[in-house]
Amino acid sequence: MKNFVYSIPTKIYFGEGQIQKLDKILAPLGDKVLLMYGGGSIKKNGIYDTIIQILKENEIAYEEMGGVEPNPRIETVRAGAALCREKGIQVVLPIGGGSTIDCAKAVAAAACYDGDAWDLVKDGRKIRKALPIVSVLTLSATGSEMDTFAVISNMETNEKIGTGAEILRPAASILDPSYTKSVNAYHTAAGTADIMSHILEAYFSNVEGYMQDRVAEGLLKTCIEFGVKAIENPDDYEARANLMWTSSWAINDFLVLGKRVAWSVHPMEHELSAFYDITHGVGLAILTPHWMRYVLSDQTAEKFRTYGVNVWGIDKDLPAIEAASQAIDKTAEYFRKMGLPSRLEEVGIGEENFDIMAEKAAAQLRSAYVPLTKEDVKEIYRRAK
Amino acid sequence: MKNFVYSIPTKIYFGEGQIQKLDKILAPLGDKVLLMYGGGSIKKNGIYDTIIQILKENEIAYEEMGGVEPNPRIETVRAGAALCREKGIQVVLPIGGGSTIDCAKAVAAAACYDGDAWDLVKDGRKIRKALPIVSVLTLSATGSEMDTFAVISNMETNEKIGTGAEILRPAASILDPSYTKSVNAYHTAAGTADIMSHILEAYFSNVEGYMQDRVAEGLLKTCIEFGVKAIENPDDYEARANLMWTSSWAINDFLVLGKRVAWSVHPMEHELSAFYDITHGVGLAILTPHWMRYVLSDQTAEKFRTYGVNVWGIDKDLPAIEAASQAIDKTAEYFRKMGLPSRLEEVGIGEENFDIMAEKAAAQLRSAYVPLTKEDVKEIYRRAK
Numbered sequence: 198m199k200n201f202v203y204s205i206p207t208k209i210y211f212g213e214g215q216i217q218k219l220d221k222i223l224a225p226l227g228d229k230v231l232l233m234y235g236g237g238s239i240k241k242n243g244i245y246d247t248i249i250q251i252l253k254e255n256e257i258a259y260e261e262m263g264g265v266e267p268n269p270r271i272e273t274v275r276a277g278a279a280l281c282r283e284k285g286i287q288v289v290l291p292i293g294g295g296s297t298i299d300c301a302k303a304v305a306a307a308a309c310y311d312g313d314a315w316d317l318v319k320d321g322r323k324i325r326k327a328l329p330i331v332s333v334l335t336l337s338a339t340g341s342e343m344d345t346f347a348v349i350s351n352m353e354t355n356e357k358i359g360t361g362a363e364i365l366r367p368a369a370s371i372l373d374p375s376y377t378k379s380v381n382a383y384h385t386a387a388g389t390a391d392i393m394s395h396i397l398e399a400y401f402s403n404v405e406g407y408m409q410d411r412v413a414e415g416l417l418k419t420c421i422e423f424g425v426k427a428i429e430n431p432d433d434y435e436a437r438a439n440l441m442w443t444s445s446w447a448i449n450d451f452l453v454l455g456k457r458v459a460w461s462v463h464p465m466e467h468e469l470s471a472f473y474d475i476t477h478g479v480g481l482a483i484l485t486p487h488w489m490r491y492v493l494s495d496q497t498a499e500k501f502r503t504y505g506v507n508v509w510g511i512d513k514d515l516p517a518i519e520a521a522s523q524a525i526d527k528t529a530e531y532f533r534k535m536g537l538p539s540r541l542e543e544v545g546i547g548e549e550n551f552d553i554m555a556e557k558a559a560a561q562l563r564s565a566y567v568p569l570t571k572e573d574v575k576e577i578y579r580r581a582k
Numbered sequence: 583m584k585n586f587v588y589s590i591p592t593k594i595y596f597g598e599g600q601i602q603k604l605d606k607i608l609a610p611l612g613d614k615v616l617l618m619y620g621g622g623s624i625k626k627n628g629i630y631d632t633i634i635q636i637l638k639e640n641e642i643a644y645e646e647m648g649g650v651e652p653n654p655r656i657e658t659v660r661a662g663a664a665l666c667r668e669k670g671i672q673v674v675l676p677i678g679g680g681s682t683i684d685c686a687k688a689v690a691a692a693a694c695y696d697g698d699a700w701d702l703v704k705d706g707r708k709i710r711k712a713l714p715i716v717s718v719l720t721l722s723a724t725g726s727e728m729d730t731f732a733v734i735s736n737m738e739t740n741e742k743i744g745t746g747a748e749i750l751r752p753a754a755s756i757l758d759p760s761y762t763k764s765v766n767a768y769h770t771a772a773g774t775a776d777i778m779s780h781i782l783e784a785y786f787s788n789v790e791g792y793m794q795d796r797v798a799e800g801l802l803k804t805c806i807e808f809g810v811k812a813i814e815n816p817d818d819y820e821a822r823a824n825l826m827w828t829s830s831w832a833i834n835d836f837l838v839l840g841k842r843v844a845w846s847v848h849p850m851e852h853e854l855s856a857f858y859d860i861t862h863g864v865g866l867a868i869l870t871p872h873w874m875r876y877v878l879s880d881q882t883a884e885k886f887r888t889y890g891v892n893v894w895g896i897d898k899d900l901p902a903i904e905a906a907s908q909a910i911d912k913t914a915e916y917f918r919k920m921g922l923p924s925r926l927e928e929v930g931i932g933e934e935n936f937d938i939m940a941e942k943a944a945a946q947l948r949s950a951y952v953p954l955t956k957e958d959v960k961e962i963y964r965r966a967k
Binding site: 202205211214410412414435443446 | 583584585586587588589590591593594595596597598599600759791792793795796797798799800801803804807808819820823824827828831839840895898
């Protein structure tokens with residue numbers, strides 16, 4: 198196990214009705230907040246009204262910024278930061294899924310930065326200061342509610358880049374699983390695929406952590422147990438709760454501390470959603486099994502076998518390559534069972550940008566679990582076609 | 583899943599050589615520290631000298647209190663608190679295993695309390711203030727390095743009581759697995775049994791958490807993988823590291839949040855070590871399989887089967903009661919494999935105090951996984967004889 202420093206100070210208020218603590222959560226942080234949200238579904242399901250009522254009752258001043266995009270854009274970040282400075286905002290309060298929280302993180306950092314916000318996306322080391330963030334989660338997927346990352350898109354340059362800094366971890370997050378009961382089947386499936394992908398990215402690594410990997414397997418089993426259940430019965434609180442709490446732990450650093458991890462599938466997917474604006478989790482679900490099959494070899498078979506035996510209950514006495522292959526089939530099958538597409542063409546992606554996307558992705562895949570070149574990535578895209 | 587608030591702000595500095603960050607860790611907390619330690623093994627293995635050198639080089643003033651008992655006593659807590667007040671101590675710095683850290687927590691709280699320290703042990707709600715604690719761990723067992731608890735003994739009244747408060751969580755802990763290479767086989771085994779027991783106490787509960795239980799299984803597998811390895815090869819850093827990091831997560835609350843947990847074996851064991859001053863983990867290893875067999879029934883068989891299948895790799899197609907029974911045998915066998923005793927008489931405990939110990943333990947077992955009366959506890963003691 199490698200040396201590390203563990204520090205996850207985010208406080209989590211988990212469960213139905215925890216929103217009622219919002220005033221107490223905000224009290225030590227500031228009394229002028231910026232509400233951020235996406236397309237406005239929070240206005241339909243009552244969350245918006247509840248929050249406004251709490252803010253008004255407690256005389257907490259607020260500004261609003263709606264319309265954050267599913268893949269949040271740098272223009273939105275710039276506008277949010279300008280609003281923060283103009284209005285003297287003290288706390289950023291995103292209400293939504295990962296996109297809204299990611300955008301809020303970038304806004305929180307950009308509000309404290311003199312240069313252009315895109316600098317901070319391109320280089321997380323420039324993030325030295327940020328407004329505190331309190332998030333209210335409405336979609337289990339990205340784990341942004343407890344992590345340091347933010348992914349921001351620049352459609353002008355077709356770039357979708359992840360940035361991050363310790364101070365971007367939310368001070369507190371409210372995780373009320375009942376808020377996700379209204380998430381439709383497609384987005385529940387995509388969110389679950391995203392959670393699973395985060396765990397898998399941490400799991401397949403060259404410097405292993407035994408304990409971390411056993412925990413990762415437990416989290417994967419949780420996704421598998423409850424992903425389909427949440428889709429079949431959207432009101433299943435237990436399913437929603439397990440997916441939500443797992444989303445946070447998939448990517449809050451616990452699974453990677455002590456290991457050496459470099460993501461494989463996310464960089465390939467980020468190009469898809471940068472070029473085509475598709476749902477991130479859908480891209481991951483399409484690419485993951487193809488990536489697995491592409492990197493399966495005598496060198497990696499043992500790890501895939503362990504994955505198959507411990508996560509999918511595959512017979513441990515099978516030859517490694519056989520068990521590994523079954524594990525990959527099971528993975529693909531589960532994504533299909535959740536109703537997710539398994540081919541790029543199903544989401545309108547053709548070969549036209551394979552070359553440029555592969556080139557960009559490969560730049561981040563030199564030290565991946567199995568290092569991938571541009572040609573490797575192109576071949577994976579082709580097989581996923 | 584039940585509602586909960588998650589907050590574990592303890593920073594962990596994990597890995598070989600992390601002690602060199604001690605001055606930076608102490609800087610924001612204070613510049614007058616109380617070093618606490620036990621029998622003095624830290625003076626033999628160099629840890630003491632390293633720490634003194636860091637403190638001197640950085641002009642951090644310190645007082646010392648050695649001789650903390652394996653089951654720390656209230657007299658020691660009182661003396662430590664008096665020393666803190668007299669010398670204006672700002673940070674308590676325990677160097678050792680759970681006993682030393684537990685004692686330091688009680689000292690940190692008692693130093694800020696006007697009444698008698700035993701009040702705080704009897705009722706954790708009275709702990710409102712405490713000096714910050716920075717622990718240096720030298721034994722993987724109790725998890726005190728990242729939790730809120732402290733167990734203190736009063737030999738006059740034969741009481742061994744656990745107290746706790748959020749502010750007793752160490753501000754930071756240094757976890758250097760290489761410090762545990764000198765821990766002998768017996769204490770490595772007892773420590774591992776303690777870790778496993780913490781996980782099992784969280785695991786067997788009436789309000790389940792699916793995700794939490796899958797994580798618990800992963801942690802149990804880690805103990806099983808590395809307990810014997812650390813005993814057979816004391817210098818195995820990977821084994822020491824996995825046990826150490828698992829010790830923290832076994833009991834830092836993560837496994838129980840969202841569930842309803844009431845411990846079963848710990849209350850029964852606390853009586854043993856209160857009356858006989860035996861090693862806590864040894865008492866747990868003796869009692870655990872007997873407790874398991876006693877509470878195994880048609881009602882609990884399914885949970886024990888899950889434990890057997892997921893932790894011990896027992897055939898999932900066996901009848902539940904059969905799989906459960908095999909899982910219990912495996913548990914007992916593993917403790918024996920680590921060289922631990924399996925009978926009370928092996929550690930010098932006879933029937934003489936079964937009655938009074940059972941009465942005291944039963945007072946805390948009314949809402950356990952399977953509620954136990956005084957007669958139940960006596961019967962478990964008898965079977966463990």
